[in-house]
Amino acid sequence: MSFILKLVVTLSEENYLKAIYHLGKQGVNAVSTNAIAEKMDTKASSVTDMIKKLAEKNLVNYIKYQGVSLTKEGRLTAASVVRKHRLWEVFLVEKLHFSWDEVHEVAEQLEHIQSKKLINELDVFLDYPTHDPHGDPIPDKDGNISKTDKIILSQLQVSERCMCVGANDSSADFLKYLDKHHIALGTQIQIISKEPFDESMTIKVGDVAINISKVVSNNIYVKSQTL
Amino acid sequence: MSFILKLVVTLSEENYLKAIYHLGKQGVNAVSTNAIAEKMDTKASSVTDMIKKLAEKNLVNYIKYQGVSLTKEGRLTAASVVRKHRLWEVFLVEKLHFSWDEVHEVAEQLEHIQSKKLINELDVFLDYPTHDPHGDPIPDKDGNISKTDKIILSQLQVSERCMCVGANDSSADFLKYLDKHHIALGTQIQIISKEPFDESMTIKVGDVAINISKVVSNNIYVKSQTL
DNA sequence: ATTAATTTTTAGTCATATCTAAAAAAATAT
DNA sequence: ATATTTTTTTAGATATGACTAAAAATTAAT
Ligand SMILES: [Mn+2]
Ligand SMILES: [Mn+2]
Ligand SMILES: [Mn+2]
Ligand SMILES: [Mn+2]
Numbered sequence: 001m002s003f004i005l006k007l008v009v010t011l012s013e014e015n016y017l018k019a020i021y022h023l024g025k026q027g028v029n030a031v032s033t034n035a036i037a038e039k040m041d042t043k044a045s046s047v048t049d050m051i052k053k054l055a056e057k058n059l060v061n062y063i064k065y066q067g068v069s070l071t072k073e074g075r076l077t078a079a080s081v082v083r084k085h086r087l088w089e090v091f092l093v094e095k096l097h098f099s100w101d102e103v104h105e106v107a108e109q110l111e112h113i114q115s116k117k118l119i120n121e122l123d124v125f126l127d128y129p130t131h132d133p134h135g136d137p138i139p140d141k142d143g144n145i146s147k148t149d150k151i152i153l154s155q156l157q158v159s160e161r162c163m164c165v166g167a168n169d170s171s172a173d174f175l176k177y178l179d180k181h182h183i184a185l186g187t188q189i190q191i192i193s194k195e196p197f198d199e200s201m202t203i204k205v206g207d208v209a210i211n212i213s214k215v216v217s218n219n220i221y222v223k224s225q226t227l
Numbered sequence: 228m229s230f231i232l233k234l235v236v237t238l239s240e241e242n243y244l245k246a247i248y249h250l251g252k253q254g255v256n257a258v259s260t261n262a263i264a265e266k267m268d269t270k271a272s273s274v275t276d277m278i279k280k281l282a283e284k285n286l287v288n289y290i291k292y293q294g295v296s297l298t299k300e301g302r303l304t305a306a307s308v309v310r311k312h313r314l315w316e317v318f319l320v321e322k323l324h325f326s327w328d329e330v331h332e333v334a335e336q337l338e339h340i341q342s343k344k345l346i347n348e349l350d351v352f353l354d355y356p357t358h359d360p361h362g363d364p365i366p367d368k369d370g371n372i373s374k375t376d377k378i379i380l381s382q383l384q385v386s387e388r389c390m391c392v393g394a395n396d397s398s399a400d401f402l403k404y405l406d407k408h409h410i411a412l413g414t415q416i417q418i419i420s421k422e423p424f425d426e427s428m429t430i431k432v433g434d435v436a437i438n439i440s441k442v443v444s445n446n447i448y449v450k451s452q453t454l
Numbered sequence: 455a456t457t458a459a460t461t462t463t464t465a466g467t468c469a470t471a472t473c474t475a476a477a478a479a480a481a482t483a484t
Numbered sequence: 485a486t487a488t489t490t491t492t493t494t495a496g497a498t499a500t501g502a503c504t505a506a507a508a509a510t511t512a513a514t
Contacts, residue, residue: 012471033492046472048493053470065479065492096348106342113340115333121323239501260462273502275463280500292462292509 007057007073011112014081015040016050017059018111020070021078030067079143085111086132086139087122093133094126100133100184101175134175135166135185135221151224153189154199154217161190166221174219181210189222234284234300238339241308242267243277244286245338247297248305257294306370312338313359313366314349320360321353327360327411328402361402362393362412362448378451380416381426381444388417393448401446408437416449 009017019039023031033051037044055062059074070078088110092098098106120141123129130146131137137145150165164187167175178184182205192202192209199214236244246266250258260278264271282289286301297305315337319325325333347368350356357373358364364372377392391414394402405411409432419429419436426441 010470034490043473044492045474045494049471092345095352096345097351098344098348102344106340106345109340109342113333113336115336117325117329118319118323118333121325124324125322237500261460269501270503271462272464272504276501 007059009057009059009077013050013054013057013059014077014112016047016054017070017074017078018081018085020060020068021075021082024070030069032067036068076143079139079145081111083139083141083143084113084119086136087119087126087129089132089134090126090129090138091122099175099179100170101172101179103133104170104172131166131185133185134170135164149223150221152218153203153220153222154201154214156191156222156224158191158194161188161225162222163188163225164220165223167219168221169219174216177216178220181205181212182208183220188225234286236284236286236304240277240281240284240286241304241339243274243281244297244301244305245308245312247287247295248302248309251297257296259294263295303370306366306372308338310366310368310370311340311346313363314346314353314356316359316361317353317356317365318349326402326406327397328399328406330360331397331399358393358412360412361397362391376450377448379445380430380447380449381428381441383418383449383451385418385421388415388452389449390415390452391447392450394446395448396446401443404443405447408432408439409435410447415452 016036019036020031023035023039033044033047036047036051040047051060051062051068054060054068054074058071059077060068060070062068085107088107089100089103092103092106093100129138135150137148139145148165152168153162156162164183164185166185167178183189187205190204192204194201199217200211201217202209202211243263246263247258250262250266260271260274263274263278267274278287278289278295281287281295281301285298286304287295287297289295312334315334316327316330319330319333320327356365362377364375366372375392379395380389383389391410391412393412394405410416414432417431419431421428426444427438428444429436429438
């Protein structure tokens with residue numbers, strides 16, 4: 001007789017796993033205590049406490065003073081939370097008239113609702129979306145995400161054309177800035193000129209040309225148009 | 228200069244307020260500590276602890292040894308939680324293929340999501356439903372519920388006709404029993420006969436006659452058909 | 455009106471998740 | 485190589501929400 005007891009993961013633990021998941025995606029193998037603390041707006045000592053609990057539950061690999069990485073189980077749990085977060089964001093925008101700068105806060109709560117059926121049916125209801133309203137990929141049930149070859153707008157050369165496929169910074173402030181300049185997912189952009197002194201660039205959005213700072217161009221993901 | 232600071236109500240506090248709200252609906256003025264403890268499957272001492280916190284926040288009126296009642300503020304908060312619970316139940320059944328015996332557990336989680344816009348838009352999206360999948364009324368934004376003149380099936384006389392408008396017991400077991408006998412909201416029922424010795428009754432549902440116990444007829448709400 | 459039973463409250467404990475301050479280890483600089 | 489700075493961990497404290505056991509108040513019974 002074998003017992004498979006479904007591991008209970010608290011809301012707090014889910015948030016830590018998600019933070020480690022996002023930080024780990026930057027190609028780093030081990031994530032530092034301080035990085036987690038900063039991302040979660042908490043203290044390093046609190047992070048250490050939690051890491052021990054997560055290690056105890058085999059959700060992270062942890063060596064003192066050497067940072068943490070997710071185990072297979074931990075990564076799957078984190079991906080599930082991200083999947084829920086992004087599906088809910090799609091729901092809010094597509095069905096409930098939310099704008100893309102309003103969804104994050106609510107999705108932070110909804111991502112912790114526990115119900116396999118709920119999230120599966122939501123996926124069906126939304127017709128299996130692959131990306132959230134910010135252009136971020138939605139992990140599938142197994143935690144796999146479709147690789148996209150998005151690049152940062154600031155890396156493009158003058159005269160190149162591209163399409164907006166995401167925002168790196170998804171703060172309400174930045175998203176509202178994009179709205180103001182009519183930049184949304186799918187918007188066509190052409191590079192008109194680049195200023196060497198401050199690295200700002202002038203781009204054409206629709207019929208209007210606007211100048212955007214390096215900070216802005218660094219936070220817009222685009223797909224190069226090879227036409 | 229006046230400060231209106233939005234009172235923070237925890238998830239746990241919301242659940243207590245909801246329990247007091249439901250218990251208070253039975254025409255009782257003050258709700259006893261033990262009644263709350265039983266409803267919430269907790270200990271009386273825990274209830275006393277929480278009651279003090281709720282009284283401190285002016286959400287309940289509390290006199291030692293004399294039970295509690297909701298203040299205006301407490302009643303509004305409780306009604307808001309019930310509103311959310313029932314709107315989510317409608318969503319799950321209408322949009323996500325849940326059956327009426329599957330929704331409660333998930334709604335228990337969803338009812339605590341905090342977002343005015345979310346619940347208002349959900350209301351719009353569902354086209355302003357007045358009742359949840361179990362026939363229970365959905366409070367409006369001000370906490371008011373539409374009075375329905377529903378009666379208990381067991382009170383009807385032989386040959387009377389009625390329509391099912393709700394279930395008093397909304398446990399999965401009971402709801403599945405109703406499903407099995409094709410009794411749902413809106414189902415037409417006629418009383419064929421009543422047995423005096425065990426108070427069971429035979430009713431006609433569609434074309435088939437079935438015998439139901441007093442326990443069952445006590446838990447089905449109906450509206451008398453005056454045709 | 456006492457006594458007995460029930461209900462409710464208090465006192466003390468525990469687990470979770472947080473924090474501050476201090477100690478220990480690791481990384482960096484001289 | 486040693487000293488300084490930074491990072492991380494430990495130790496101890498606090499708040500929430502729950503529990504058990506015992507005391508106090510209320511209600512019911514004789
Ligand atoms: Mn988000
Ligand atoms: Mn997003
Ligand atoms: Mn319910
Ligand atoms: Mn219901």
